Amino acid sequence: MSKDKTEAGNRLEGTLGPTERAENWKRLGSQEFDVVVIGGGVTGAGAALDAATRGLRVALVEARDLAAGTSSRSSKLFHGGLRYLEQLEFSLVREALRERELMLTRIAPHLVKPVPFLYPLTRRFWERPYTAAGLLMYDTMGGARSVPGQKHLSRAGALRMVPALKRNAMIGGIRYYDAQADDARHTMTVARTAARYGAVVMTSTQVTGFLREADRIAGVKVRDVETSEEVEIRAHAVINATGVWTDELQKLSGGRGRFRVRASKGVHIVVPRDRIVAETGMILRTEKSVLFVIPWGNHWIIGTTDTDWHLDLAHPSATKADIDYLLEHVNTVLATPLTHDDIEGVYAGLRPLLAGESEESSKLSREHAVARVAPGLVAIAGGKYTTYRVMAADAVDAVSPDIPGRMASSITDQVPLLGADGYHALVNQADQLAGAHGLHPYRIRHLLDRYGSEIHAVLAxxxxxxxxxxxxxxxxxxxxxxxxxxxxxxxxxxxxxxxxxxxxxxxxxxxxxxxxxxxxxxxxxxxxxxxxxxxxxxxxxxxxxxxxxxxxxxxxxxxxxxxxxxxxxxxxxxxxxxxx
Structure with a gap:
């Protein structure tokens, strides 16, 4: 096979290997792009995919790794945001539920899966009808299309579903469904899909400055942190999708931002699956917010906290106080308490929240904002992981005045991620695949839920x-x-x-x-x-x-x-x- 055919095939597969990295570095300095996206989190990867599938020439640069920041440290849920109903943010919930449905059915069925939750009821008379009304709204807004609707349970029924709960921890419960995904794998797959459609995707590529032509931004200067080489990337427009680094990048550009981003730290702990005997996850109310107990393979993820963070943005740290907070709150309902010795893993992430009027970070807006902060430069921040695709489309729409010619509309609601095509058929063929490779069918299903139809390349x-x-x-x-x-x-x-x-x-x-x-x-x-x-x-x-x-x-x-x-x-x- 010729070198050209091999390179074309790798691009079609969205391959990001050593050969492609060397080739992409050359492309950064030799081509002019329509859009340069800064930031390899889910919003930046989503913007690169959105722009590439509109037919634009796109480069995505990330100083560290894909999903190295917030996008690998979330609660790993695609959810409508049930608690936002109480804050009367109906449009946000409706939008998130639509995105969840798209992920489950069309865009990423191999990566995004339904997950049940029990909402324990603790107050007699008013709480069940109040919560049921909220869940009914959740279901009718789109929450019960591809997953079951709410199911009401007596105390005995709830205890059969979650035997780990204290008998006196509730008077009954309601089961409902949301969805979950491995956030880092999903973000990486979005970026690889962008590469498949022609985007130049480069990690370990740090922006060190901006290029200017008169009063407009005309590209960026970048440095390969693996080799220390430097190059200038010329582009009609630049999108700042750096999350909690938005303000820092804005200062580097020499302009003033149109909004301010505050970093809120969220800590999660991971414990073995056998430490909580349950068939379903749980959502628990706390005095500040809610606490999720989320099934995660052979584990449970428990989180999260919500506190301001003003220190190292790259490596937010969980404290003993954060971990104690999570253990204390989950142990209020567990018959057998968890201890520090049960913890297998801990991770801390930073939410990029738009600074609002309230000083409490849990009340800051989860909606996103897009601003054209200078000719040729757009910034996007805020939002939530679930709505990354909408955020990305809004960011690309905002650069349209800087792009020569007419720009096509967003079509990413119709673009399956790499590995989605053929996934369901391969699930039905798991036993045959297992036999052909000498693996247990469970192993094949596990691989399918991580790679989808890319499983063939993994096994190869x-x-x-x-x-x-x-x-x-x-x-x-x-x-x-x-x-x-x-x-x-x-x-x-x-x-x-x-x-x-x-x-x-x-x-x-x-x-x-x-x-x-x-x-x-x-x-x-x-x-x-x-x-x-x-x-x-x-x-x-x-x-x-x-x-x-x-x-x-x-x-x-x-x-x-x-x-x-x-x-x-x-x-x-x-x-x-x-x-x-």
């Missing part, structure tokens, strides 16, 4: 080495072929990219990835060309990261936790401030 990495179909040492939920594929197709460049985002080993195992770090680094090195020194350095940096995170989680305050976490070195050693 083992064509010349059957050992790759064996589990990762000390992390048996994942195959070694997945590690190789993460580097050859999914853009992983560092050990932390694989252990924290391409897989979720860092939060799903008590060792948090340390026990398999060497084995994973060696698999990665085979694709990325690492020598022994590089392997040793990657393992050491990752181990120090885990040690720093563990240390931070024993501290009582944000400042003390941040000091401990910040002591760990960066995997991307040549990142410089401000990081955008």
């Amino acid at each position: 990495t083992a064509d010349d080495n059957a050992e790759l179909l064996k589990p990762v040492p000390a992390a048996p939920n994942y195959l070694q072929s997945e590690i190789v594929y993460a580097c050859s197709h999914e853009g992983a460049l560092h050990l932390e990219d694989v252990l924290t985002r391409r897989t979720r080993i860092s939060i799903e195992y008590p060792h948090r990835g340390v026990d398999c770090a060497d084995a994973v680094a060696r698999l990665m090195g085979g694709v990325l060309g690492w020598d022994e020194d590089t392997i040793t350095r990657e393992v050491a940096v990752y181990t120090q990261r885990v040690e720093a995170e563990r240390a931070s989680q024993t501290e009582p305050s944000d400042q003390a936790a941040d000091a401990k976490r910040s002591a760990a070195p960066e995997a991307r050693t040549s990142l410089v401030e401000p990081v955008v």
Whole structure:
């Protein structure tokens, strides 16, 4: 096969491997783009896909890794925002439910799955009809199209569904459905789909300045943090989709922002599935907000907190107080309390909230805002993960005055993500696939729910080495072929990219990835060309990261936790401030 045909085929597959990275770096400096998107979170990846499928020439640049910030540290839910009904934000709920439906049925059925929740009732007489009315509105707004509607339960019925609850913790319950996804995998898949439609997607590519022509922004200066090479990217328009870094990037552009973004820290803990005996997740009211107990494979995710954060934006730290808060609140309803010893993983993320009138971050707006802050420069911030596609479309619409000619309308509501096509047929063929590759059907279904129809490419990495179909040492939920594929197709460049985002080993195992770090680094090195020194350095940096995170989680305050976490070195050693 000719080199041109191979490159065309890889682009059709949305491949983000070492060869594509080298080619894309050359394209950044040699082509003029219609749009440069800054930020590899779900909004930035969504904007790149939206623009590319409108026929625009697009580049997406990210200083760290795809979903390295907020978009890998959410509650991992595609939900309508049931509690927003109480705040009378009906349009936000309706919009989110529509997006949830699109994900479940058309855009990402391989990645987004229905998940049931129990809403325990604790007040007699008024609470059941009040909550039922809200859920009825939720269902009729679109919440019960592809998932069952609400189901009312007596106390005995609720206890049969969730035996882990204290008998006196409720007087009954209501079961309803939302949806969930691996947020980091979903974001990465959005970016790969953008690449499939022609977008140049580059991670480890830091914006260091802006290009100007008279009074307008005409592109950006970027630096490859892997090689320290620099290049100028010329473009008709730039979209700032950097989330909690929005204000920092705005300062770098030399202009004033039209809105202010506040970072709100949300902490989640992960515990083994057998520590809470239940058939369904739970949503619990707290004095400040709500607490979710979310099924996650062989685990439960419990979260979240909601507090202001003014320290390191790249590495928000969970404190002992954050973890104690979650344990205290979930233990009010559990017959067998959870302890610190039950915790397998902890993660903290920052929500980019639009600063509002209220000083309480839990009441700040979850709606998004788009502003054309200068000719050629648009900023987008706020919103919620579920509505990323709408946010992306609004951001691309906003650059239309800067794009020569007429710009097509958004069509991403009709564009399945990579791996969606053929997914349902492959689920029906799971037994045959398992037999052909010598794997258990459960393993095949697990892979299908992570890769969809891309499963063939994942399994093909083992064509010349059957050992790759064996589990990762000390992390048996994942195959070694997945590690190789993460580097050859999914853009992983560092050990932390694989252990924290391409897989979720860092939060799903008590060792948090340390026990398999060497084995994973060696698999990665085979694709990325690492020598022994590089392997040793990657393992050491990752181990120090885990040690720093563990240390931070024993501290009582944000400042003390941040000091401990910040002591760990960066995997991307040549990142410089401000990081955008």
